[in-house]
Amino acid sequence: MARHCQIKHLGFELxxxxxxxxxxxACHWLSIVVPTPAHSxxxxxxxYRSDRPVPAGALVxxxxxxxxxxxxxxxxDAPAPVADLLPHIRPVAAVLDALAPLSAEWRKLIDFTARYxxxxxGEVALAALPPQLRGLSQAQLARRLNRKTTPAxxxxxxxADGAAPSPPLPVLTEEQARALRAMAREAGTFLLHGATxxxxxxxxxxxxxxxxxxNPQAQVxxxxxxxxxxxxxxxxxxxRFVPLYGAEAVIAMxxxxxxAQRLNSWLAAHTGRARIVLGTRMAVLASMxxxxxxxxxxxxxxxYKQQEGARYSARDLAVLRGHLAxxxxxxxxATPSLESWxxxxxxxxxxxxxxxxxxxxxxxxxxxxxxxxxxRVHCVDMNLxxxxxxxxxxxxxAIAQRVARGQQCLLLLNRRGYAPVLQCTDCGWNSAxxxxxxxxxxxxxxxxxxxxxxxxSQPVPRACPECGNTDLGxxxxxxxxxxxxIVRLLGDITRSDGGAARVARIDADATRAQGALQSRMAxxxxxxxxxxxxxxxxxxxxxxxxxxxxxAINPDNALFSSDFRAPERxxxxxxxxxxxxxxxxxLGAASEMWVQTRQxxxxxxxxxRAHDFDGFARHALAERQQAGLPPxxxxxLLRAExxxxxxxxxxxxxxxxxxxxxxxxxxxxxxxxxxxxFYPAVPMAMPRVAGMERAQMLLESxxxxxxxxxxxxxQPILHALRAQHRGIARWAVDVDPLAx
Ligand code: ADP
Ligand code: ZN
Ligand code: ZN
Numbered sequence: 001m002a003r004h005c006q007i008k009h010l011g012f013e014l015x016x017x018x019x020x021x022x023x024x025x026a027c028h029w030l031s032i033v034v035p036t037p038a039h040s041x042x043x044x045x046x047x048y049r050s051d052r053p054v055p056a057g058a059l060v061x062x063x064x065x066x067x068x069x070x071x072x073x074x075x076x077d078a079p080a081p082v083a084d085l086l087p088h089i090r091p092v093a094a095v096l097d098a099l100a101p102l103s104a105e106w107r108k109l110i111d112f113t114a115r116y117x118x119x120x121x122g123e124v125a126l127a128a129l130p131p132q133l134r135g136l137s138q139a140q141l142a143r144r145l146n147r148k149t150t151p152a153x154x155x156x157x158x159x160a161d162g163a164a165p166s167p168p169l170p171v172l173t174e175e176q177a178r179a180l181r182a183m184a185r186e187a188g189t190f191l192l193h194g195a196t197x198x199x200x201x202x203x204x205x206x207x208x209x210x211x212x213x214x215n216p217q218a219q220v221x222x223x224x225x226x227x228x229x230x231x232x233x234x235x236x237x238x239x240r241f242v243p244l245y246g247a248e249a250v251i252a253m254x255x256x257x258x259x260a261q262r263l264n265s266w267l268a269a270h271t272g273r274a275r276i277v278l279g280t281r282m283a284v285l286a287s288m289x290x291x292x293x294x295x296x297x298x299x300x301x302x303x304y305k306q307q308e309g310a311r312y313s314a315r316d317l318a319v320l321r322g323h324l325a326x327x328x329x330x331x332x333x334a335t336p337s338l339e340s341w342x343x344x345x346x347x348x349x350x351x352x353x354x355x356x357x358x359x360x361x362x363x364x365x366x367x368x369x370x371x372x373x374x375x376r377v378h379c380v381d382m383n384l385x386x387x388x389x390x391x392x393x394x395x396x397x398a399i400a401q402r403v404a405r406g407q408q409c410l411l412l413l414n415r416r417g418y419a420p421v422l423q424c425t426d427c428g429w430n431s432a433x434x435x436x437x438x439x440x441x442x443x444x445x446x447x448x449x450x451x452x453x454x455x456x457s458q459p460v461p462r463a464c465p466e467c468g469n470t471d472l473g474x475x476x477x478x479x480x481x482x483x484x485x486i487v488r489l490l491g492d493i494t495r496s497d498g499g500a501a502r503v504a505r506i507d508a509d510a511t512r513a514q515g516a517l518q519s520r521m522a523x524x525x526x527x528x529x530x531x532x533x534x535x536x537x538x539x540x541x542x543x544x545x546x547x548x549x550x551x552a553i554n555p556d557n558a559l560f561s562s563d564f565r566a567p568e569r570x571x572x573x574x575x576x577x578x579x580x581x582x583x584x585x586x587l588g589a590a591s592e593m594w595v596q597t598r599q600x601x602x603x604x605x606x607x608x609r610a611h612d613f614d615g616f617a618r619h620a621l622a623e624r625q626q627a628g629l630p631p632x633x634x635x636x637l638l639r640a641e642x643x644x645x646x647x648x649x650x651x652x653x654x655x656x657x658x659x660x661x662x663x664x665x666x667x668x669x670x671x672x673x674x675x676x677x678f679y680p681a682v683p684m685a686m687p688r689v690a691g692m693e694r695a696q697m698l699l700e701s702x703x704x705x706x707x708x709x710x711x712x713x714x715q716p717i718l719h720a721l722r723a724q725h726r727g728i729a730r731w732a733v734d735v736d737p738l739a740x
Contacts, residue, residue, distance in 0.1 A: 057101030194361035196579025253279030281314030419474035652681035
């Protein structure tokens, strides 16, 4: 009869059901990675036995407590466990040998990710596998493998296999040809700094074509920040490679796929059927056994950083993965991250230069004039405008002229809703969210007050809840209001065909319904919209051919944000937005970007006017160096959430004190301590969200290795402390955090 017993295995309390049969003579000991809770302090791998050899990387089903779970064999000839543990080691339940083992390169990547971002190996490994794989039996898996990828896994419909005639390839520009030659000559990581419209995507396509042609197994991974905002990228890869390699060769991988689609995509990548995987950050951990090239498009985009669980940067992992797999890596952007820019600096006196090779493509394809096709930038000094002006008269005039000529305009406002704050003109009541340190935003469309940080949504009060005053005022403006405003202002403008101006809005609210984003984008592309109002969603990726005017309505907040990356982000946003204008060479010469600001002499705006990314980056990097900020130092954050700030900060303080005391006792870590600064615990920039108080503590070091060693030594201390601080709801370490 089976007997329950509890054993302690490497500090992990394990409920095992002891099997009555003693282990047979010939036994293979396996170290297996199993799904472990994030903060459970479980050993990285658990021991199992098998009476036949199982290769490392094999997927297996193993008993864990009373459950049977999916696991990955990490080491296949592990040393025999100590004698008194032997009887407790359970056999592997099944080996999924219909699937080839996961490669050593993949395991190294997962191992690195777990260690670097301070998470459990099992959590990272299992999160990188499609969830449906967990429940599949050997037979179900075999059926899946025989089935073709369903067309539903694709984001766009395509003509039948190989039937599409391939259009002739464009003749490469000088700059494209030079970049491709450089990439063909060398291995390693390249930073492709190309203006919007300089033909970066064409370079990705050609580099991919080369990689695929060189080896019939080769695979290419293309990462994109948000697949919904860049459907054109997938369409272009499909149009180029489906005729050559068939409809199954190009697949998408992102979190909007159904579980079944995700499994199919993963299997296609793992078996090598997929030659090109185009996906969001999660795809960086996909199994691709013959990876030859990784492209990271819009490499500066913050959405490459995962914000929960293992907080990895897919861009950084792509570079590491390229190194592990011997694959080339192309990081592409018109506005590279300052990290990548610094990492690609050319050698200079006393500096051997960065590890990436920088390749520039400043000219837009087919642009006339100075070759950049860069729109003229106008700054409107809002200090000189009447109070409360939403759109200054000269800007409105310019918009009206464009509309009358049949050209399109983009108006960018990074705030959704109608007004950010509602307030009582009498008693001073305002729409502060009761659960967050934020205001509830007034949404006029459904007459709600909504907090954008927690789920709270309430009907707009008819009168002040405090004093009954019915005269409630609004502070600030959001996209809903901007849309309403521009519709009214353009009321008497007629288009050349005599019709009225057509205004549309794209933001998270307007595109919540299934297909709404696609249909609005399609209307814009079809020229059925004259003025498009939106948040940063409209500044990304889309190639709007007839847009000749782009305006940033109120970008000033970001100039004074406490987040040290805010200027970098604003500059990127404005450059990207400007890049939407004048894509059509025929209209290009006349395109404009307008910026409404109270800071028209700000160096960032001067650099924007001059279309000078290099100048902006030089200035910003000098500031970062002086202030001791990344990329010149390395950061990690410890965050904690509790019912009170005090409880959250107490935990952080204890973590810091205990860490310093314990690390000082060990000669090895004591040596590192002076190289790592522990800053005091402070409330987060937004201290309260959904009723939880949030605090954080910054760690900083000039040495990544020193910081890593200290973080690793810190983990067991944090786990132990967590048990003492019962008030802590959540805690996490964020390595290379985006916002501090
Ligand atoms: P980016 O990705 O840098 O914004 P794209 O690759 O989208 O630029 O190129 C911009 C436009 O120019 C696209 O419509 C593309 O088809 C076109 N294009 C790119 N390279 C060439 C070329 N060598 N000759 C002609 N047109 C090109
Ligand atoms: Zn009131
Ligand atoms: Zn809230």
